[in-house]
Amino acid sequence: MLENERRRDPRYxxxxxxxxxxSRAIDRPEGWHYGEILDAGKNGMRLRVDDFGxxxxxxxxxxxCQPARNRQPNNNCMPVPIKGRVVWKNAAGNQ
Known part of the structure; x- marks a missing residue:
């Protein structure tokens, strides 16, 4: 669990x-970008995505999402599709 957590449900x-x-660019290859889930919990997650515009x-x-082990993809796990919505952003940190 993250330190200094203020949310009702913890993030990990x-x-x-x-x-x-x-969702508006799902059918265009150039619309997809690589990123990283930094933390997640029951009601949300924080992402870092470079070059998303x-x-x-x-x-x-x-x-x-490809579940990972030691920050490397874990090929023993199936990729997980996730739908979400942007609720805040930090452009300086690509988050």
Missing amino acids: ALHYPVIICS TLPVGSELQMV
């Missing part, structure tokens, strides 16, 4: 690789 550090795209708060997202 994961560092899982993720492929992410805006402008993605307004409220944007619907499609993601595919």
